[in-house]
Amino acid sequence: MGKLLSSPKLLAIAIAGIVALLVSVAGGALGASFGLGQLGGPIPFISIPAERVAYIGSYPLLNSTIMFWFGGIILLFVAWRAGRNVKDVPAGWQNFMEAIYEFFSGTVDGVAGGEPKSGRRFLALVSTIFLVVVIINWVGILPGVGSVGRIETVEEWVHHHIHDLEELVHDEHPEYSDEQVHGLALVHLLEEHGADTFVAFHGIWVPLGNGEQKRVPLNKIVTFTSDELHKLEDKIKVGDKFYEDAVYQRIEHDIHEGVVKEVFIGGDDNEYDFRGKTAGLLVPYLRGASTDINTTLGIAIVAMFTVQIWGFRALGVRGYGGKFVVNPIKQGPISTFVGILEGFGELTRTMSFTFRLFGNMFAGEILLIAMAFLLPLIGIIPFMGLELFVGVIQAYIFAMLTLVFGVMAVASHGDHDSHAEDH
Amino acid sequence: MDALGITVQQLLTQLVSFLILFFLLYKLAYGPIMGMLDSRAQKIKDSLEAAETARLEAASSAERVEAEIAAARVEGQKIVAEARDAASKLREQEQDRARSDVESMIERARTEIAREKEAAVEEVRKEFAGLAITAAERIVEGSLDAKSHSSLIDKVLEDGIGERKN
Numbered sequence: 086m087g088k089l090l091s092s093p094k095l096l097a098i099a100i101a102g103i104v105a106l107l108v109s110v111a112g113g114a115l116g117a118s119f120g121l122g123q124l125g126g127p128i129p130f131i132s133i134p135a136e137r138v139a140y141i142g143s144y145p146l147l148n149s150t151i152m153f154w155f156g157g158i159i160l161l162f163v164a165w166r167a168g169r170n171v172k173d174v175p176a177g178w179q180n181f182m183e184a185i186y187e188f189f190s191g192t193v194d195g196v197a198g199g200e201p202k203s204g205r206r207f208l209a210l211v212s213t214i215f216l217v218v219v220i221i222n223w224v225g226i227l228p229g230v231g232s233v234g235r236i237e238t239v240e241e242w243v244h245h246h247i248h249d250l251e252e253l254v255h256d257e258h259p260e261y262s263d264e265q266v267h268g269l270a271l272v273h274l275l276e277e278h279g280a281d282t283f284v285a286f287h288g289i290w291v292p293l294g295n296g297e298q299k300r301v302p303l304n305k306i307v308t309f310t311s312d313e314l315h316k317l318e319d320k321i322k323v324g325d326k327f328y329e330d331a332v333y334q335r336i337e338h339d340i341h342e343g344v345v346k347e348v349f350i351g352g353d354d355n356e357y358d359f360r361g362k363t364a365g366l367l368v369p370y371l372r373g374a375s376t377d378i379n380t381t382l383g384i385a386i387v388a389m390f391t392v393q394i395w396g397f398r399a400l401g402v403r404g405y406g407g408k409f410v411v412n413p414i415k416q417g418p419i420s421t422f423v424g425i426l427e428g429f430g431e432l433t434r435t436m437s438f439t440f441r442l443f444g445n446m447f448a449g450e451i452l453l454i455a456m457a458f459l460l461p462l463i464g465i466i467p468f469m470g471l472e473l474f475v476g477v478i479q480a481y482i483f484a485m486l487t488l489v490f491g492v493m494a495v496a497s498h499g500d501h502d503s504h505a506e507d508h
Numbered sequence: 509m510d511a512l513g514i515t516v517q518q519l520l521t522q523l524v525s526f527l528i529l530f531f532l533l534y535k536l537a538y539g540p541i542m543g544m545l546d547s548r549a550q551k552i553k554d555s556l557e558a559a560e561t562a563r564l565e566a567a568s569s570a571e572r573v574e575a576e577i578a579a580a581r582v583e584g585q586k587i588v589a590e591a592r593d594a595a596s597k598l599r600e601q602e603q604d605r606a607r608s609d610v611e612s613m614i615e616r617a618r619t620e621i622a623r624e625k626e627a628a629v630e631e632v633r634k635e636f637a638g639l640a641i642t643a644a645e646r647i648v649e650g651s652l653d654a655k656s657h658s659s660l661i662d663k664v665l666e667d668g669i670g671e672r673k674n
Contacts (some may be wrong), residue, residue, distance in 0.1 A: 132513075135513055145518075154525065161533070163537075164532070164536040165536050168536045168537035169540075182537055182541060187545065209533075216533070217530075379521070382514060382522075383520075384522070386523060387526055
C-alpha cells in the first residue's frame with residue numbers, strides 16, 4: 086500500500102480503475118435499482134436460430150454463415166502464406182502453421198498407438214476441425230458481432246410469426262378463406278404475444294440504460310383491448326367483410342407503423358414514455374458461426390461420418406459393420422441389442438458434439454451480453470479473455486474426441502469375436 | 509428442429525463450406541507442410557547417419573595415424589642410432605688414419621734426420637780429409653822439427669775451425 090501511494094503513476098492507475106469500477110457498477114443493473122444505470126446495455130432478443138440478413142436469389146443468407154466464411158477466409162490466408170513456399174528452415178507463417186501441425190501430428194500418433202505416423206490418417210481432419218472451430222469461435226467474439234445489425238420492424242416480426250399460426254388455423258378450419266385465416270391468425274398472435282417486448286430505438290441506436298426494464302410490450306405498440314379482439318374474432322368467423330372493421334384496420338395500421346403508442350409501466354414500476362419511437366428487434370448482421378446449430382451439426386456430421394469411413398477402411402465392411410449388426414441366432418440376442426446400442430451411440434455422439442460446441446459458444450455470447458448489462462464498460466473485459474480460452478478449449482475437445490472416436494473405430498475388437506466363439 | 513433453427517439448406521451450406529475449407533487447407537497447407545516435415549525428418553536422419561559414419565571413419569583414421577606415427581618414431585630412432593654408429597666408426601677411422609699419418613710423418617722425419625746427419629758427418633769427414641791434406645802440405649813446406657810440426661797442425665786446425673766458424 087505504501088508503495089502504491091508513493092508512486093504517482095500506480096496511484097493514478099489504481100484510482101482510474103476504481104473510478105471505472107464505480108461507474109460501471111452505477112451504470113449497470115445494480116445502479117438501475119437506485120435510479121441510475123444509464124450505461125447498461127439492453128438485453129437484446131436472444132434467438133437460438135441464426136437470423137437471415139440477406140437473400141441471394143431465394144437463398145437466405147444467415148449472419149452465422151457470413152462469419153463462417155469470414156473465419157474460413159482468414160484461415161485460408163494463413164494456410165496460403167504458410168504453405169506457398171515451404172522451406173526446411175521455417176520462418177513466419179510457416180513456423181506458426183508447422184507448430185500447430187507438428188503438435189497434432191504428435192498427438193494423433195500418441196493416441197493412435199505411439200508409433201510414428203500411425204495416426205497419420207486422422208491428422209488432416211483433426212487439425213482442420215481444431216483450426217476451423219478455433220477461428221469461428223474467435224471471430225465470433227469480435228466486437229460488433231452480435232451487436233451491429235438492422236432493425237426488424239414489428240411488421241416484419243408479425244409476418245414471420247403469423248405463418249405458423251396461419252397453418253394451424255387452416256388445419257383447424259379448412260373451410261375458411263385465406264383472408265379469414267390470416268385475420269384469425271393475427272388475432273391469435275396478438276393474444277399470445279401481446280406481452281412480447283420490443284426495443285424502442287433512438288433512431289438507429291439501441292438505447293443504453295436500464296436494460297430490460299425499458300423494453301416495450303407489443304400491446305403498447307399495437308393497441309387493442311381483449312374485448313375488441315373477441316368481437317373481431319367473432320366477426321372474422323362469420324366472415325362478413327371483417328377487414329372493413331375499424332378495429333381490424335387500426336391493428337393493421339399500427340403493425341405497419343410500428344411505433345410506440347402508449348406510456349407503459351416498466352418492470353421497475355416506473356412509467357416510461359417512448360411514444361413516437363420506432364419499436365423493433367435487433368437482427369445482428371454478424372453472428373458467431375459456432376452459435377448456430379447448423380454449423381456445429383455440420384461439422385459433427387462430417388466428423389462422425391469420417392469416423393465411420395475410417396472404421397470401414399480399417400476393418401472392412403464385415404469387420405466394422407459387425408460391430409452394429411449382430412446375428413441374434415449365432416451370437417445371442419444380447420449381442421444384437423448391444424450392436425443396436427452401438428449404432429445409437431454414433432448418433433448420440435454426433436448430437437453431443439453438436440450441442441457441446443453450440444451450448445458453450447452460445448452461452449459465452451449470452452454471458453458477454455449479460456456482462457454488458459450488469460457491469461457495462463469493464464465487465465466484459467475478463468470475460469472476453471475467458472471466451473478466447475473457451476474457444477480454444479472447445480475446439481481442442483472437438484478435435485480430440487474426433488480423434489479418440491476414430492482410434493476406437495479402427496481398433497479391431499478381436500477380443501469380442503474370440504469371446505463369442507468361446508460360448 | 510425449427511426452434512433450433514436447423515434447416516437442411518443451412519446445414520448443407522455449413523457442411524459443404526467445411527468440406528471446401530478442409531480441401532483447400534489440405535491443398536494449401538497440410539500437403540506442402542506434411543511433405544516438407546517428412547523430407548526434413550528424412551534429411552535429419554540421413555545427416556545423423558552420415559555424421560555417425562564420419563565419426564567412425566575419423567576414429568579409425570586417427571588410429572591409423574597413431575600407428576603410423578609410432579612406426580615412424582621407431583624408424584627415426586633406428587636411423588639416428590645407425591647414424592651415431594656410422595659417425596663413431598668414421599671418427600675411429602679418421603683417428604686411426606691421423607695416427608698412422610703422424611707416425612709415418614715422424615718416421616719420415618726420422619729417416620730424413622738420419623740421412624741429414626749422415627750427410628753432415630760425411631761432409632765433415634770430407635772437410636777433415638781436406639784439412640788434413642792442407643795441414644800435411646804446410647808441414648811438408650816449412651817443416652821440419654817435430655815441434656814446429658805439431659804447432660803447425662794445431663794452427664791449421666785452429667784456422668780450419670775458425671774458417672768454418674766464419
